[in-house]
Every structure is written in structure tokens, then in C-alpha cells.
Amino acid sequence: KEKRRGRGRYGGQKCGRGHKGERQRGNRPRLGFEGGQTPFYLAIPKYGFNDGHSRRRQYQPLSLQRLQYLIDLGRVDPTQPIDLTQLTNARGVTVQPLKRDYGVQLVEEGADIFSAKVNIEVQRASELAIATIEKNGGVVTTSFYDPRSLEILCKPVLFFLRGQPIPKRMLPPEDLVRYYTDARNRGYLADPSKVAEARLELAKKYGYVLPDITKDELFKMLSTRKDPRQIFFGLAPGWIVNMADKKVLKPTDERLLKYYSS
């Protein structure tokens, strides 16, 4: 049986507003009001769950599925070391350094379908993500970028147009030093021999045979790593890149050289 409808644009007669009262007259109280009783959102006491939330470090997640998607489409080149600059140029991730983003973190989503041999450098990585990449013969490194270096890393061309020398990357703050010197997180400040041991341990734990990357033809590329004070591969701190004349200017004064290599 068809529903009896009033005529008119909004349904007609009462127009779905009900009969008299605040409902029909459009004067209902604000959201959360409970007629005078202390509302739920005021009755519950505060606790510091969200204290300093706007000052916390954030890391943009990068799933292995997304990484595989980018490699398959050809937006990211697996034959070169993958860096935040490469990911940003490929528009794979969007990092906002001004919104307390400190970089990118590797996430396990897509661990079962990942099959690419890459040398990747992120800021954080979970254990399963590290295991997946190493199982496929790749290399993971976690490194720290302070906000200024991060902005330069994400938008290199804009920085070069400023005409300033490349600054040196700062070392991590106290609470992160422990994270980046730990071989289990593949920190960039960790002992390489301990990193080798940690790779074996992970292989035993996750039950795969660790492929020997020394026998790989891309071994040289896979083992390239940045120096802790370096921001770009191939460019040292202190150099100025001139985009207009396509030249790179390097300092010669020994005080400057001493400062930039400290």
C-alpha cells in the first residue's frame, strides 16, 4: 500500500517536523544537553590522555602494499636506494613537516604480497615490516631527520632555489637515541655487526632463509647508506646547488670545512 504523502516541496503538512514543541519550532537545545542533568561529557573527570598531543611526534604510515603498488606502477625505482625524497617525488606519501610530522613509518599491511628487493630508508619500521623486506633480499634502515632537514628533504628544489648551503642533519634527541642505536630497529647509528646478527635472529624467528645479499649483483646499491650528518645522497652539507647555472658550489675555507664535517 502506498505511503500517503502531503503535497508541497518538503513533504507537505507537518513536513516531517512532528507536532508543536521545540522539535517543530526548531528550538532544540545544543548537542549533549540532557535536560539539566550534568551531561556525560562533563560528568566524566579529565585525565591526561591527550596532554601535549599537539606536540607529539607523528609519522606518516607507509604500508608495504602501497610500496608494492608504487613499484609495480613504476613510480618508485627499486634499483636505486629509496628515500623520503623519492617517495615524495613519486607522490607516494605526503609528509607535512609543519604538522609535527617527523617522517614516514613502515606498516605491515600487505606483508604477504610484498615481493620487491629494495634498499629503503624510513624513520620508523615495525618488526614484521623489517622481516618482510629482508626476506625478499632488501635492506631497511631507520634514520632521524630533524624538522628543518625533513622539510629540505621533502622539497629539495624549493630549498635549492633559496640559495642557502645545505645544512648538516642534527642528531636525534635523547629519547630517540636509544631507538636509533638499537640494531633490532635497524637504526642508522647502530653497530653494523649487531645489525647483521639481528638479521639472522629475525630470519630464525620468522622462519625464512635469509638471502645472501653479498652475492647479489645490486649489492653495492643495497649497501649504500647516508652518513648521519648528510641529507642527500651524493651532496654533502655545506654545498650550494645553483639550479639556474646547473652548478654545485663547495666551500674551501678550512673553518667551514671543519664545521661541516663535525
Added chain:
Amino acid sequence: MAAHTLGGLCRPRLGFLAARFSQRAAAGTEYRSAYSLDKLYPPRQDGDAAASAPEETQPAALDIPLARLTVSYCRSSGPGGQHVNKVNTKAEVRFHLASADWIPEDVRQKMASMHRNKINRAGELIVNSEESRYQMRNLAICLEKIRTMVTEATEQPKVVSKETTQKLIERVEKMNRERLRQKKIHSNIKQSRKADFD
């Protein structure tokens, strides 16, 4: 960039991985700061004795030979929509228990009796896991379960020596004697406060 020489640490186990950093780049072509890895962790020239001593102290996790295990994946059960319907996330690990040389003989027998319900007619111990969303993690959980089984079967019942049992009994008796002594003293105090009619 990385060119950390580990030439001195040529342990046979890690040799093939230590060689990962054994390239020495031509000095001057690469940038090296004060915090580069060579300066933080200079390659040690001393003998392996100092290097190998801290290794042995930590108990190594049981080495499970993956070639001897049969691993198969299938779909997990339970709720989860399209993902659980389509993706093979349940991991099952089987191995023939009686012929597993990597477990000591007596431990094998203990395991056969403890986990009777997990061994099939062909004599294979079956361990499966579908707790995680990821195949790799489920496999890791299976291996961890096998390791726990072996550890449980290895542990021996605690043997308390005669001297220790005697000591414990003596301690209990001494505690009781002291308690009764204190009780008598307290009783005497209370008695002495009593005023008799005599």
C-alpha cells in the same frame, strides 16, 4: 656512506654478512662526518676471544631447521569479511617427531607423551596458528609454539636436596617454638595483672 670494514671479525657464521660492509670506498669521494659509522664503531683488530665471549652468555633460541618442516597455508576461520574469506593467513607446520634429530631423544619422547593429541597416525606433530592477520606472523607464532613445547619437555622436575628439605623443616619448627614462647610470655603478663581473692 657505509663502508665499514669488518675484516677482523671473520667469524664463519657471520662472515658472509660481515662482508656486506667490507667495501672500503675511495677516501675523498664520499662525505664522512665525525659521526660516521667508521668513527662510531671502529673496526676492531683484537682477537675473536673478546668478541665471542659476550655471545655465549645469552641463551640462543632453538635452531629449527626449516627444510625439515612442512609448512602449508590455508584460509582462517572466524569473522573478518572479504579478507578472511580470500587470503590464506592460517599457517600450519608439520614435522615427523620421531625422526627430528634437532631435538634430543628423551625430549622427543616426552613431547610425544605430552602432546599426544597433536600427533597424527603418521607420527607427525602438527602445530597451527590463525591468530594474526599476516601469514608471516602466524608462521612465527607456530615456530614459537614449537620452541615452547621443546622447552617445556626439556625442563626437569626440581630436585630438592636432603639438606635443603631438612633446613626448611627446621625453620618451620623454630618459628613455631618462638611463637609458642612469645604466647607463654604474653599469657604470664596477663596472669600477673589478675587480682586473686587470696
